[in-house]
Amino acid sequence: MTSEQATGKRRAASETRQSILDAAAHMFREAGYAAVSLRGIAEAAHMKAGSVYYHFKSKEEIVLEVLNLGIERVHEAVQLSYEEVAANGSATQILAVCVKAHLNTLLAHSDYTSANVRIHGQVPENVQLEARVVRRKYENLWDDILQSMASRGGLNDAVDLKVFRLMLIGSLNATLEWFDPAHGDVTELADGYLEILTNGLME
Amino acid sequence: MTSEQATGKRRAASETRQSILDAAAHMFREAGYAAVSLRGIAEAAHMKAGSVYYHFKSKEEIVLEVLNLGIERVHEAVQLSYEEVAANGSATQILAVCVKAHLNTLLAHSDYTSANVRIHGQVPENVQLEARVVRRKYENLWDDILQSMASRGGLNDAVDLKVFRLMLIGSLNATLEWFDPAHGDVTELADGYLEILTNGLME
DNA sequence: AAATTATTCTAACTAACGTTAGACAATTAT
DNA sequence: ATAATTGTCTAACGTTAGTTAGAATAATTT
Numbered sequence: 416m417t418s419e420q421a422t423g424k425r426r427a428a429s430e431t432r433q434s435i436l437d438a439a440a441h442m443f444r445e446a447g448y449a450a451v452s453l454r455g456i457a458e459a460a461h462m463k464a465g466s467v468y469y470h471f472k473s474k475e476e477i478v479l480e481v482l483n484l485g486i487e488r489v490h491e492a493v494q495l496s497y498e499e500v501a502a503n504g505s506a507t508q509i510l511a512v513c514v515k516a517h518l519n520t521l522l523a524h525s526d527y528t529s530a531n532v533r534i535h536g537q538v539p540e541n542v543q544l545e546a547r548v549v550r551r552k553y554e555n556l557w558d559d560i561l562q563s564m565a566s567r568g569g570l571n572d573a574v575d576l577k578v579f580r581l582m583l584i585g586s587l588n589a590t591l592e593w594f595d596p597a598h599g600d601v602t603e604l605a606d607g608y609l610e611i612l613t614n615g616l617m618e
Numbered sequence: 619m620t621s622e623q624a625t626g627k628r629r630a631a632s633e634t635r636q637s638i639l640d641a642a643a644h645m646f647r648e649a650g651y652a653a654v655s656l657r658g659i660a661e662a663a664h665m666k667a668g669s670v671y672y673h674f675k676s677k678e679e680i681v682l683e684v685l686n687l688g689i690e691r692v693h694e695a696v697q698l699s700y701e702e703v704a705a706n707g708s709a710t711q712i713l714a715v716c717v718k719a720h721l722n723t724l725l726a727h728s729d730y731t732s733a734n735v736r737i738h739g740q741v742p743e744n745v746q747l748e749a750r751v752v753r754r755k756y757e758n759l760w761d762d763i764l765q766s767m768a769s770r771g772g773l774n775d776a777v778d779l780k781v782f783r784l785m786l787i788g789s790l791n792a793t794l795e796w797f798d799p800a801h802g803d804v805t806e807l808a809d810g811y812l813e814i815l816t817n818g819l820m821e
Numbered sequence: 822a823a824a825t826t827a828t829t830c831t832a833a834c835t836a837a838c839g840t841t842a843g844a845c846a847a848t849t850a851t
Numbered sequence: 852a853t854a855a856t857t858g859t860c861t862a863a864c865g866t867t868a869g870t871t872a873g874a875a876t877a878a879t880t881t
Contacts, residue, residue, distance in 0.1 A: 447653070447737065448650060448652075449650055450650070450651065450653075533739065534650065536648065537648075569820060573817070574810075574813055574819050578810040578811070578814070581792075581793075581796060582811055584792075585792025585796075589787075592739075592788070593784060604781075607777075607781040607785075608781070610774070610776050610777055611777055611815065611818070612814065612818060613819055613820045614820065615814070615817040617710055
């Protein structure tokens with residue numbers, strides 16, 4: 416008797432909300448923010464455009480939630496993995512675990528994460544401002560992780576950690592453009608990236 | 619007496635064409651394909667929407683040219699650099715020179731290259747198909763470069779060259795999202811990336 | 822000077838957009 | 852059963868979109 420399935424009509428409101436977000440994320444990812452119409456989102460969620468406004472008060476509210484869900488899921492997964500390995504892991508192990516958490520979540524929720532990566536620069540400015548707060552938090556998490564790795568020693572002194580973070584997140588997110596988890600193993604992908612990131616191409 | 623400045627009215631046609639492309643590239647980059655109107659492009663190029671159709675026969679034709687110019691410029695710069703260093707350079711030197719050529723050109727023509735990276739997935743399918751041909755050519759160039767590096771020996775055997783190429787181009791292109799050549803030195807950026815790519819983060 | 826050509830503008834077309842108000846139907850609570 | 856609530860639909864609003872045809876203007880050629 417939780418108040419989850421409580422009130423509603425054909426579908427519970429929370430279910431409908433979710434399917435609107437799923438449809439929106441998928442379409443935003445593929446076509447961009449402006450190209451996606453509320454009529455299109457509504458159709459994909461099996462309803463009419465006007466009905467969407469019962470669940471969201473504007474298109475901007477929908478896209479903001481899509482953008483933030485994209486990052487938040489990855490953030491939570493990486494943070495959890497980091498907390499598990501932080502106590503006893505080496506720098507290399509920490510990096511490996513966190514990169515795998517990022518890649519797995521990124522590719523598992525690719526509609527949301529890809530929407531974030533692709534259309535962040537295309538949404539109205541106020542949405543961009545709110546979404547940036549959540550982005551910053553994730554960047555800070557990685558700075559903490561790299562700091563904690565550095566404190567364990569063994570890192571290449573010639574590498575600037577801020578540059579490394581930017582390159583790392585950039586290269587991981589770019590996998591969204593070509594890697595399909597249905598046709599390839601994410602763990603193999605992660606191992607391939609980690610070999611380059613930790614040891615480099617030469618020698 | 620070349621036929622360059624030959625015929626025309628207020629501006630030579632080729633100049634107007636160029637300023638339409640420049641305006642379009644800039645706006646596509648910032649707002650996405652669908653969000654940019656021909657009226658907006660026309661205004662930025664100091665003309666009215668109808669006049670644009672004297673130079674291009676559709677919005678699709680404009681975006682296709684923007685997309686292809688973005689890659690072609692980078693392709694030419696990297697190919698040129700490669701040809702200069704291929705004869706006597708080591709693998710590390712080849713990589714360094716080509717990465718710098720890519721980054722310099724990418725960031726120098728960032729409206730075109732960024733438009734390409736950001737909106738390639740958002741344009742109509744026929745445009746995407748034509749643009750992909752030019753993309754493939756550039757990917758092939760890098761495969762050749764990496765092959766030629768491998769033939770010189772000294773590469774880390776654990777690194778898959780196809781994965782390396784995907785990670786390399788992905789990470790370099792991602793710099794468009796955060797690096798501003800007006801506030802940072804591109805050569806320093808390239809050196810930072812190269813240190814990670816060649817030697818890795820550890821040890 | 823007249824005729825031609827090159828470029829731009831105006832004005833309009835149809836279609837689609839985000840959003841809103843209010844009628845309507847289905848569920849739950851009384 | 853009735854009333855209240857929850858969710859959806861219809862229909863319309865003003866705006867803007869890509870595109871086109873043809874008039875208008877400026878430069879070039881004859």
